[in-house]
Amino acid sequence: xxxxxxxxxxxxxxxxxxxxxxxxxxxxxxxxxxxxxxxxxxxxxxxxxxxxxxxxxxxxxxxxxxxxxxxxxxxxxxxxxxxxxxxxxxxxxxxxxxxxxxxxxxxxxxxxxxxxxxxxxxxxxxxxxxxxxxxxxxxxxxxxxxxxxxxxxxxxxxxxxxxxxxxxxxxxxxxxxxxxxxxxxxxxxxxxxxxxxxxxxxxxxxxxxxxxxxxxxxxxxxxxxxxxxxxxxxxxxxxxxxxxxxxxxxxxxxxxxxxxxxxxxxxxxxxxxxxxxxxxxxxxxxxxxxxxxxxxxxxxxxxxxxxxxxxxxxxxxxxxxxxxxxxxxxxxxxxxxxxxxxxxxxxxxxxxxxxxxxxxxxxxxxxxxxxxxxxxxxxxxxxxxxxxxxxxxxxxxxxxxxxxxxxxxxxxxxxxxxxxxxxxxxxxxxxxxxxxxxxxxxxxxxxxxx
Amino acid sequence: xxxxxxxxxxxxxxxxxxxxxxxxxxxxxxxxxxxxxxxxxxxxxxxxxxxxxxxxxxxxxxxxxxxxxxxxxxxxxxxxxxxxxxxxxxxxxxxxxxxxxxxxxxxxxxxxxxxxxxxxxxxxxxxxxxxxxxxxxxxxxxxxxxxxxxxxxxxxxxxxxxxxxxxxxxxxxxxxxxxxxxxxxxxxxxxxxxxxxxxxxxxxxxxxxxxxxxxxxxxxxxxxxxxxxxxxxxxxxxxxxxxxxxxxxxxxxxxxxxxxxxxxxxxxxxxxxxxxxxxxxxxxxxxxxxxxxxxxxxxxxxxxxxxxxxxxxxxxxxxxxxxxxxxxxxxxxxxxxxxxxxxxxxxxxxxxxxxxxxxxxxxxxxxxxxxxxxxxxxxxxxxxxxxxxxxxxxxxxxxxxxxxxxxxxxxxxxxxxxxxxxxxxxxxxxxxxxxxxxxxxxxxxxxxxx
Numbered sequence: 001x002x003x004x005x006x007x008x009x010x011x012x013x014x015x016x017x018x019x020x021x022x023x024x025x026x027x028x029x030x031x032x033x034x035x036x037x038x039x040x041x042x043x044x045x046x047x048x049x050x051x052x053x054x055x056x057x058x059x060x061x062x063x064x065x066x067x068x069x070x071x072x073x074x075x076x077x078x079x080x081x082x083x084x085x086x087x088x089x090x091x092x093x094x095x096x097x098x099x100x101x102x103x104x105x106x107x108x109x110x111x112x113x114x115x116x117x118x119x120x121x122x123x124x125x126x127x128x129x130x131x132x133x134x135x136x137x138x139x140x141x142x143x144x145x146x147x148x149x150x151x152x153x154x155x156x157x158x159x160x161x162x163x164x165x166x167x168x169x170x171x172x173x174x175x176x177x178x179x180x181x182x183x184x185x186x187x188x189x190x191x192x193x194x195x196x197x198x199x200x201x202x203x204x205x206x207x208x209x210x211x212x213x214x215x216x217x218x219x220x221x222x223x224x225x226x227x228x229x230x231x232x233x234x235x236x237x238x239x240x241x242x243x244x245x246x247x248x249x250x251x252x253x254x255x256x257x258x259x260x261x262x263x264x265x266x267x268x269x270x271x272x273x274x275x276x277x278x279x280x281x282x283x284x285x286x287x288x289x290x291x292x293x294x295x296x297x298x299x300x301x302x303x304x305x306x307x308x309x310x311x312x313x314x315x316x317x318x319x320x321x322x323x324x325x326x327x328x329x330x331x332x333x334x335x336x337x338x339x340x341x342x343x344x345x346x347x348x349x350x351x352x353x354x355x356x357x358x359x360x361x362x363x364x365x366x367x368x369x370x371x372x373x374x375x376x377x378x379x380x381x382x383x384x385x386x387x388x389x390x391x392x393x394x395x396x397x398x399x400x401x402x403x404x405x406x407x408x409x410x411x412x413x414x415x416x417x418x419x420x421x422x423x424x425x426x427x428x429x430x431x432x433x434x435x436x437x438x439x440x441x442x443x444x445x446x447x448x449x450x
Numbered sequence: 451x452x453x454x455x456x457x458x459x460x461x462x463x464x465x466x467x468x469x470x471x472x473x474x475x476x477x478x479x480x481x482x483x484x485x486x487x488x489x490x491x492x493x494x495x496x497x498x499x500x501x502x503x504x505x506x507x508x509x510x511x512x513x514x515x516x517x518x519x520x521x522x523x524x525x526x527x528x529x530x531x532x533x534x535x536x537x538x539x540x541x542x543x544x545x546x547x548x549x550x551x552x553x554x555x556x557x558x559x560x561x562x563x564x565x566x567x568x569x570x571x572x573x574x575x576x577x578x579x580x581x582x583x584x585x586x587x588x589x590x591x592x593x594x595x596x597x598x599x600x601x602x603x604x605x606x607x608x609x610x611x612x613x614x615x616x617x618x619x620x621x622x623x624x625x626x627x628x629x630x631x632x633x634x635x636x637x638x639x640x641x642x643x644x645x646x647x648x649x650x651x652x653x654x655x656x657x658x659x660x661x662x663x664x665x666x667x668x669x670x671x672x673x674x675x676x677x678x679x680x681x682x683x684x685x686x687x688x689x690x691x692x693x694x695x696x697x698x699x700x701x702x703x704x705x706x707x708x709x710x711x712x713x714x715x716x717x718x719x720x721x722x723x724x725x726x727x728x729x730x731x732x733x734x735x736x737x738x739x740x741x742x743x744x745x746x747x748x749x750x751x752x753x754x755x756x757x758x759x760x761x762x763x764x765x766x767x768x769x770x771x772x773x774x775x776x777x778x779x780x781x782x783x784x785x786x787x788x789x790x791x792x793x794x795x796x797x798x799x800x801x802x803x804x805x806x807x808x809x810x811x812x813x814x815x816x817x818x819x820x821x822x823x824x825x826x827x828x829x830x831x832x833x834x835x836x837x838x839x840x841x842x843x844x845x846x847x848x849x850x851x852x853x854x855x856x857x858x859x860x861x862x863x864x865x866x867x868x869x870x871x872x873x874x875x876x877x878x879x880x881x882x883x884x885x886x887x888x889x890x891x892x893x894x895x896x897x898x899x900x
Binding site: 189 | 614694701742761776777879885
């Protein structure tokens with residue numbers, strides 16, 4: 001069902017509460033969409049009427065920040081019952097959104113087993129392998145044959161969230177090898193696991209950053225990564241679903257990082273948290289803006305002579321900022337999807353500067369012509385010759401586009417060289433450069449040519 | 451191995467060509483990293499000395515635009531041999547980068563089977579399900595039992611790139627059902643496939659957009675999606691690897707889309723293609739910049755009276771642009787990872803405007819104070835009272851941060867409402883708004899208060 005259908009269904013449900021039963025037949029994702037459209041009271045009533053297992057399945061599909069608002073209105077016993085039914089990491093995600101007091105109450109009300117799984121997971125930040133992992137995995141002793149391994153899994157397989165890989169451990173739970181479930185099935189049944197497994201597989205620790213999880217998965221084409229402790233003991237795995245989540249979250253954080261928003265922010269983050277994450281970068285921006293202001297201040301003489309320059313200068317700065325951000329976005333994107341080899345960097349910078357030069361010539365000529373016509377038509381009345389002012393616009397637009405493209409592609413490389421996130425505040429630094437050239441360079445050129 | 455190690459290995463290989471053999475022991479991804487660091491001549495020589503199958507594995511791990519530069523220097527027979535060894539969709543990605551003439555020559559030199567697979571795949575754009583799919587999948591007739599199905603797969607399993615799902619088709623290849631390989635293994639061996647498969651699974655057509663593939667996979671937790679033609683005949687599947695690629699590519703395109711870069715652009719795109727993708731949006735930006743210029747032009751009187759305003763106005767515009775882009779980035783990110791329900795939009799806009807207001811008060815007071823001190827210290831000499839000018843800076847900075855946050859979170863919603871990509875040129879439109887308020891509002895307030 002498309003989003004629009006869900007809205008209609010929600011309207012219908014509002015008017016016909018007896019139809020709620022039908023919802024049980026939708027997939028959890030579709031049911032979640034419908035519930036998100038209901039008002040909070042109806043949503044809570046509907047969820048609390050469902051069996052705990054079904055409610056849990058639906059709650060897993062709702063953004064944790066929203067789901068928790070509904071959950072807070074459940075009686076404690078019902079809340080604990082729903083959380084008992086969820087995979088540990090989904091329950092931990094939700095519980096992580098509750099306040100500390102409710103968290104303790106809820107954990108105590110859950111079954112001992114579920115409580116212990118969730119407590120273990122809550123120990124790790126959500127953007128680490130520990131925060132992403134599941135502990136319900138197939139881990140088998142070294143001594144088995146493949147046939148015995150499959151029999152063992154047959155009995156337990158419904159407990160495993162992800163069976164893409166089977167891990168082989170010794171008596172002390174230390175990870176020795178991995179075999180894909182598919183290979184396990186097609187090996188000769190009598191073969192010892194120790195002979196057919198891949199030795200010393202790629203593994204991470206619970207505190208490994210989500211970014212590294214995403215990179216390892218893509219680099220080595222892994223759809224699941226084992227998580228081991230400092231002694232090499234198997235603790236869990238990041239499932240295929242966890243890998244996709246890590247790839248998605250890492251890939252979408254770059255734009256936020258580039259403009260100094262919180263990389264953990266979502267649209268449901270509360271106002272004060274968002275404010276705290278963003279305000280430091282706005283402060284940095286203020287300092288950088290003062291540099292731009294200072295550069296312009298040294299040139300106010302020419303603006304006094306030719307006030308139309310004050311109106312025209314943002315054109316140059318805007319074009320440079322836009323062109324620079326285009327190069328920045330392409331560069332950051334390529335660094336995120338693919339590890340750009342440093343041997344390629346000079347060629348990349350040359351190409352981006354080339355694109356800036358082509359754009360610069362076209363937009364320079366265009367902006368010069370348009371400004372000339374508007375000055376001739378006295379839409380923008382000028383004291384000096386419109387022709388000369390147009391040349392200033394054209395030349396500085398061209399220069400700022402070249403500089404912007406070079407800086408936009410260069411800044412992420414410099415940040416990476418210093419071991420920083422290539423996206424970090426990159427758009428803010430870029431704007432300093434394009435505005436300094438766009439305003440300051442424009443006015444300097446004007447002072448020289450007019 | 452980390453990137454730095456690869457660079458050292460590459461340097462070492464440059465100096466010690468006899469060590470190249472050791473490369474054969476690295477994983478294809480690690481070998482690819484090393485080759486990317488070599489100069490082109492060495493890289494070509496090294497690859498052409500490897501057996502075709504090994505060269506193919508390594509070439510698959512290099513960005514297609516780079517790999518193709520190496521491939522173009524291979525003799526035709528060797529090039530065809532390497533491509534024969536690759537999975538069809540990897541070969542198609544590479545061949546898609548060759549010029550038309552070479553493409554024809556290479557296809558003719560490949561084996562008939564590989565040629566036909568690649569030709570079929572080349573028919574679909576790379577950002578569609580057809581461009582992502584593999585045709586080497588497990589498709590079994592309806593009449594089999596689960597035991598027979600496993601026997602059938604056992605004989606062919608090495609040909610399947612992805613065995614997460616087994617598809618069940620009728621005599622005319624029409625897709626009837628799907629069963630996960632894991633479930634297939636643990637069902638009673640005598641059970642007819644028709645009884646244990648999931649009927650009418652989620653499927654896409656070869657022209658379904660990559661974005662929808664990514665959304666379906668995440669919404670329904672699918673790690674593989676069947677691709678069917680208009681008559682429902684099974685053509686292939688988007689594998690887990692294809693799903694991860696789709697999620698990654700969709701997630702990283704938003705920043706590029708927001709600033710009007712080409713969403714298919716990478717750092718290896720040639721200069722004229724990049725230019726053609728970016729220049730239309732720079733043109734739009736020029737038109738919008740003229741609006742900003744026009745707004746300022748109406749207020750040049752006040753700048754003439756108080757030239758320091760020309761220096762201070764970019765501060766206000768920069769803060770508004772940055773704050774607005776923070777809200778924009780968070781909004782676009784949330785829309786990309788999670789379908790934000792429309793019932794939540796008013797709350798989201800309210801929160802973002804609230805964040806803008808908090809930032810506005812803090813940055814307004816801060817920028818007002820800093821400007822006051824700089825004017826008092828005559829770093830920015832002013833004609834009128836520094837106090838009054840500071841109030842103008844503070845008030846307009848506050849207003850532009852509120853407006854920017856509201857617009858930044860609202861623009862993607864409006865674009866989505868019109869059925870457009872929520873990111874499309876959103877940063878360009880946002881800058882029009884923040885610059886109009888930042889420059890125009892600032893000057894209007896100055897004219898009123900000074």
